[in-house]
Amino acid sequence: MSQIYVLDAGVLFSSWTSKIPEGKFVTTSSVLEEIKNRPSQVRAEVLTLLDRLQEDFPTPESLKAVRLAAAKTGDLSVLSDVDIEIIALAYSKKSIDSKTTLVSTDLAILNTARHLGIHVIDPNRKFKHEIVWALKCPACKHKSRYRTTNLECPVCGTIMRRFVHKKHKSH
Ligand SMILES: [Zn+2]
Structure with missing residues (x-):
């Protein structure tokens, strides 16, 4: 095959x-x-x-x-x-x-x-690590599991951002 x-x-x-x-x-x-x-x-x-x-x-x-x-x-x-x-x-x-x-x-x-x-x-060879994303509040640094809805920080209400939570080699 x-x-x-x-x-x-x-x-x-x-x-x-x-x-x-x-x-x-x-x-x-x-x-x-x-x-x-x-x-x-x-x-x-x-x-x-x-x-x-x-x-x-x-x-x-x-x-x-x-x-x-x-x-x-x-x-x-x-x-x-x-x-x-x-x-x-x-x-x-x-x-x-x-x-x-x-x-x-x-x-x-x-x-x-x-x-x-x-x-x-990856023909460009840029993909090196598998990543699991999580969310972090840029204001109060509160961290939470990644989600797609309601990105507001439960502590202070700021919109949270994605950050690399876990990373391991892709091969
Ligand atoms: Zn916050």
């Missing part, structure tokens, strides 16, 4: 795919929509013609699992629906083929995917 690479828009904008002579690339329809009218559209079309790039869809269960994982890591507030779909597609693929790799340059995408046990590649 050949390796499956799930690609986000950032990777299709780059020339990363030209370095991978074998394997199947998959992406979501929303990513293909995003790269329309961009130079990378030609690359995506060529890969599709060569039967190497396929459009696919995440399962509803995997979308749910991704939202849950992103809420836990603290990445949910910075992930778009397109981002969540691409992680969910990798998660769907992983359940039927363990040789699935998610390729992305987006650190929140990579972080959430790693927490779901998905193998990841």
Whole structure:
């Protein structure tokens, strides 16, 4: 079975795919929509013609699992629906083929995917650590678990900010 690479828009904008002579690339329809009218559209079309790039869809269960994982890591507030779909597609693929790799340059995408046990590649090599975010009040320094709603500090009412709560090597 050949390796499956799930690609986000950032990777299709780059020339990363030209370095991978074998394997199947998959992406979501929303990513293909995003790269329309961009130079990378030609690359995506060529890969599709060569039967190497396929459009696919995440399962509803995997979308749910991704939202849950992103809420836990603290990445949910910075992930778009397109981002969540691409992680969910990798998660769907992983359940039927363990040789699935998610390729992305987006650190929140990579972080959430790693927490779901998905193998990841960052072509920019900036993703070094898995992170769990928490909240800290810039005024009174109160800390709390990460949440997406009600970011007000329970002590003084200031809007709390994300900070790195836990960090460990991603590989
Ligand atoms: Zn406070």
